[in-house]
Structure formats: C-alpha cells, structure tokens
Amino acid sequence: MSPIKRNINDALMANARARAASSKKPQPSQPSPSKKLKPLENPQIPSSPNPKSNPLVSEPLESKPKASITDVLMKGSKKPSPSPSKKEKKDETPKLKSKGNVDECVGQLKRKESDFDLKAAAWWGEGERVPFRFLARAFDLIDKESGRIVITSILCNVFRTVIATTPEDLISIVYLAANKIAPSHEGIELGIGDASLIKAMSDSYCRQEKSIKNQLKALGDLGLVAKASRSQQMLRKPDELTVVKVLDTFRAIAKESGKDSQDKKRNHIKGLLIAAIDCEPQYLVRLLQVTTTLHFKKIKRVRHLDTQTHMSNTIFKTKLRIGLAEQTLLAALGQAAVYSEKHSTAPSHIQSPLEEAAKIIKEVYSVLPNYEKIITALLNDGVWKLPETCGFTLGVPVGPMLAKPTKGVSEILDKFQGTEFTCEYKYDGERAQIHYMEDGSVEIYSRNAERNTGKFPDVVMSVERFKKPNVKSFVLDCEVVGYDPEKQKILPFQILSTRARKGVIMSDITVKVCIFAFDILYLNGQSLLQEQLIDRREHLYNSFNEVDAEFKFATAIRSNDLEEIQRFLDTAVNSSCEGLIIKTLKKDATYEPSKRSLNWLKLKKDYMDSIGDSLDLVPIAAFHGRGKRAGVFGAFLLACYDENKEEYQSICKIGTGFSDIMLEERSASLRPKVIPKPKPYYQFADTIDPDVWFEPSEVWEVKAADLSISPVHRAAAGIVDQNKGISLRFPRLLRIREDKSPEQATSSDQVADSWDLDVSWKQPRMIKYQWKKPPARHYKINTDGSLANLGGFDAVTRI
C-alpha cells in the first residue's frame, strides 16, 4: 500500500475514532452526525504532543486489519444514532442479487485475468445497463492496490466483464474511468469546481458549507468528505445510477450555460448525489472534481482604481487519485481487447500479445485521441487491425512530442553519444499544432489538444502567406510567440498570455505573434510521423517560406562540441528564449506523439546547478496539504525581507521540491512557530488566506525560472511598479539555509535588482503592454457595429 493511500485511509479511521470519542458533544444545527472533526478542524495541526508525529497517522491501526474503511466509517457514524439499520435489507430488490453477492462479484475482479470468470463478476441481469456501482467498487478495489500490474489487471477485468455482458456500455465506462466526457479538442467543459461542488454537497447532505470546508481541510479530499457525509437516513434504491446515466448527466452539466446555469448544474449534481449509494458518492465527487480550487478568501476592501482584482487560487486538473490514470487505462483496454478478441488471433510473430496490444492502444490513442472511434473499431475489427482502422486523421490533434529535462551539456553529450543531433532554440510561447486541410481550412490546437483556432485568426490568415503554393495540406508543430513587429523583438510570455482567447477578430488583436516552426508531421496527404527528423526538417524547409514577423523556422545548429553548444545556449537565452531543445536527427528520430522519450531533451539555465535565479526566502505561512499531503502542510507562503521598511513581503507560494521527509521535517519544525495572526510587518494580498501563520524563523533557498510582475505578491512593491510586486515563475525548494537568519534573507532591493538584470530586455515592453490600463469589460458586437446577442461569439471588441 502506498503512503498516499495509507495517509488518506488512516485519516478516515482517525476521524471515525475522533467522532466516537467526541460524540457526546451536541451538534447545534446540523443533522448529519459525520462531521465532528474538532481535533482536526483546528488549523494548528500541532495538537499532538510529539511534533514529529502526524496526528492523522499517529494511532496504530492494527486494531482493524480486516474491516474495510467503509465499515469503520459506518460504525463510527452510526454510534450517535443507531436507528437506520434497515438499510442492509432494503438494499435488495427482487431483480438483483443480494448485497453479499455484489461483494462476491466485485471480489472476482481481483483474480488473475487467466482464470477470471467473466459472468461471475456481473450482478446485473440480462438487458440491464452497467450500474455505476460496478465501476465505483472497482475504483475502491484499485484504490487499495499500489502495483500497476494489479491495477491494470483489475481494470482489464472490468472491461472484459462489460464487453461480455453489456458491450454497448463500454464507451461510457471507459469515458468515466478516464475521467473525461468528450475528446478534449471538442472543448466541452463541466464548469464545475470545488466551490460549486461544495454547494451541491451542502444541499444534498444538509450540511453547512463551512463544515464541509473544514472537513475538506482535515481530510484533504472532497471525495472523502462525500463518503463521510453519506447520511444513513436517506433511503436509496441500489443501482439506480448506471454508468450511462452518470456520463449523460455529466454531459448535461457541461451543456448548461447562460442564465441560472449554475443552479441547473447544481441540481444535476444533487440528483446524482442523492441517488448515490455505497461507495458511489466518493467517486462521483472525484469525477466531478475536474478542477480544484485552493484557498480563497472573501474580504472586501477598497482598491486602488488601477488595480485589478485577482483571486489567489490555483487550479489543477485532478485525477481519480487512486493510482489509475490514462496510461494504465489504455493498457487495460488493450489487454481486455486481447482476451475478448473474437475477430482474429494475434499475428504469430507477436510473443507477448498483452503487452503488444497495450502498446497498440497507446499509440493509436496518441494519434487519434477519441475513445468513441477507438472503441467502436475495437469492437468491430479487433485490436490487431486498430493501427489501420484508427490512424492519424487530418484535423484531429496528435499528442505533441515532449522533451525531458536535462541538467547540462555534458549530460546531453552523454546521452546522445555517437549519434547525430541538433540543437534548437526553445521559444517561450505557446505550443501550437496547425492543421491545414485540402479545402484550405485551418485548425490550431494547443499542447493539450484544445482547439485554439478562434484565438489566432492572425495565424490562420498568414498560413496562405507562409506556405508554398504547391502545398495542399500539412500539420505543423510550432511555437506561437508574442512578437513586436516594429522592433522585431520577441515579447515575454506574460504579455502573450494577455491575448484574448475566444472569438478573436483581427482588428481587435492587442498582442501580435510570430510562429516559430520546428517540425512537420503531415504533408500533402502523407503522414511524416515515421520519417526521421532530418527528413521531416527537409520537408519543412522546402514547404514554407519565412515571412517577416509572422513565420520563422526555429533557430538550430548541428554540433557535437560542448563549448559550441554552451555558447549556443547563451545566445538562445540572450535572444529571449528559455533554452534549447536537443533532438537526434537520424537515429530514433521519428515523431513519437505525446511520449516523453529520450529522443528530445530540453536544457534550460535554471535546470543547471549553480546557475539561474536562486533566492533565500522566509516561510511566513502555510496551507494544509491535500491527497497524499493530507496531514502535513502542502504549501508555504514565502517572503523576502525589506530592510528599509523592516517588513516581510510575500513573493510566492511553494509546494514542490520537497522530499516527503523534508516536508514532514519542515512541518514539524514550523509548528511551534505558529502564531494566531499575521505579524503587522507582513505584507501580503488579502486574497491570500493561509491556514496558519508563522513567526519568521527559517530561510529556504528557492530556485525559479523567471521573475514576473505580480498582481498578488508584494515583493519589491513600489520599486519596480507603484502597485505591483514581483513573484517567481516555477518556484521550487532547493535546500534549507541553516546558516541564515530571516533578516539575512534576500532583500527587496536584491529582488528588484534581479528584475532589472534578468528582464532588462523586456522591461520597456512590459510597461507598454502590461500596464496600459486595461478596460476591464468586453462587449460583443456584430460586424455591422450593433450589439450582439450576449450568448453569441461572432465578434468581440473593446469599448
């Protein structure tokens, strides 16, 4: 069992015990018995006498090795009100096998694929759809496992069961297991975050939002909160929810937009939550948790007229967090296909069909990321034909090839010993994959396969200018970079990011861009994925013309000389690039979609030891961790020191670069430094709402890729700009500076100096673009100048 799962589970058990212990405490207005988390609600984690021990895992758990988490939880929450014991019996309806059989069926899934009894795993009858509980139970099984082989095997059995009994539901269950509702380039979003989920849960479970939030802090996972909230009084029919219904509801949620859409979305969610039984709520919530919002605060204050408001929240795509993500799912799907193969047997030259099938599915998916198409083809023609039936399709984004970080030129020479390679500038912009169809239409996709065409009408227009006339179709891999055509200069990423994103029209473009092309994947009806880079590049150079301030080829050299590469890196950085990308030319030089293979390496200054920006900063506050960080601090607020004003100014949060041990050590050593309120000499935005504040006591060395002008952080505020401070791009912990005291931390003046030094080339631009007063509101107008229906996308302009 991995530590991550252990922590979560232990947290639950600890809660159950805490609940039992404090059950005498009356709950004033809240009917649910399951939130007496007082010991954990205290933001000051250090309630335990021994600062080293984590209160969430401090109790030994040998007492209940057998009992499932669910059991523990139910026992805990039942104590106060043992009334609803009817539930076990009422769970059954004549149609369904008994509860015991459900357990038995699910137990089957853990068997080796080889002696797995297909039908025995399914408890739903002929003609019935796959219950969502089947998937939720499988998730629960998987959650308890840590090995990928076992997890793959369980999921494989799930798919086999569905294929054998209810093949029409395979697509739905795969989508749910993948935590998706549609291919990403279709741009369908749930529009649901933690905040909306908490509201829906509050309604469904009759709990105060506040109490849910507190429990979330303690448990570090909204899914676990849902699990703990399940009220025993609610009578639910089992298996009312099918995978199809769940997926359909998700899609319905995504469809809602416009007036009252939030209400409608919430009602959909409530419908699901209320119908959910067993371990369904936990996974429903996790599936809906497409995004995670951290730490927001609701305090009003007067703002400077020219200061925009910003929330200090960070959002991440979440995963199921049970150790199952896309790669494992694809492997499982491939294996299941082999077992269920009716159409053909594996070609004889294949020794290990299971591995081979997994590989095929992964490859096919990277080239055609569409489960509908793949599964349909899979069921119709089988795995072995998949490469033919589901190949690369013009207009569908290919997973872009990624690069591996490297620490220095010597490491590169080491890895690419004896092979020919090339070094290219790594531009600081947005990855773009441009598809040009035979009919002259253009589509642009982002790194994450989002359809970005509407964001870059200027790029769409310039295609006809930069492609040679004989080119009929292509797929280009390139970087879109902010560009000043007058000065012929690259603009920093922060400026590029101010571009509008949807429904942009030419006349309204504020930030011009230039394309830097570095690869071509498809040309005149032919896929070039299998070609070596040296040949693809030839095609690239032959098929396009550089157009001033619109289209250029990425600067590249061919060299095996350490010194020369080192110098090239320097020129790249001086030319406003992040660093270099290094690629082999002839050997292993095919385009490997979305695979982080050895073939491409990236080299940035800040990856290298003893070079790049590093600052010594003071942790002044912290946030409770989530998921595998539950029980320790997950992130800290750092500050630099202003000697003149004698104050600490926030500069960034930090949550990466810690080993598990270090994180625990830091949490332990800072707990005694917790203070009830921030010091008066702490400068920070009121949108930052940490869980605990600290006495200034430690100094940490932190590395960053870049400095940025910040709307939230206060470092060097007033020096570089009147109202804005400075923050760090990609901050990560290097080490603890035991030798320094907080007053010896990096000073605000030093931060300001680094800004001048580091971005002298971009500073004038920054002022021109960044601080131009942005009229906050946009209105949609039709091309004839009249106001458009607010729901439309025809045109956007500025008043």
Next chain:
DNA sequence: GTCCTGGTTATGC
C-alpha cells in the same frame, strides 16, 4: 434593462 464587481472556472506556461 445596463453597468459593474467579485467570485469561480479554464488555460497557458
């Protein structure tokens, strides 16, 4: 109804 602001969510790196 329009305008504005604050709160939330979705993306990029």
Next chain:
DNA sequence: TTCAGACGTATTCGG
C-alpha cells in the same frame, strides 16, 4: 510548468 516516489524492467555484479 517542476518535482519526488513507486513500480517494473533491464543490466551489472559477485559468488
């Protein structure tokens, strides 16, 4: 984006 940890496979080492 960065980073660390766990798992699995490939390779090397030592008896």
Next chain:
DNA sequence: CCGAATACGTCTGAAGCATAACCAGGAC
C-alpha cells in the same frame, strides 16, 4: 551461471504564477 543489487524509464499525483472567460447579484 544465477540470484541480488543497481540503474534507468514510466507513470502518477503533489504543487507554482498569470491570465481570460463567464456567471451571479447589486447599483442604478
């Protein structure tokens, strides 16, 4: 030569800053 130790690749899930887009609700 084989099992143990080590090295390396893959996969997962913690976490950062900054922006635009969108929605709800209050002021007018």
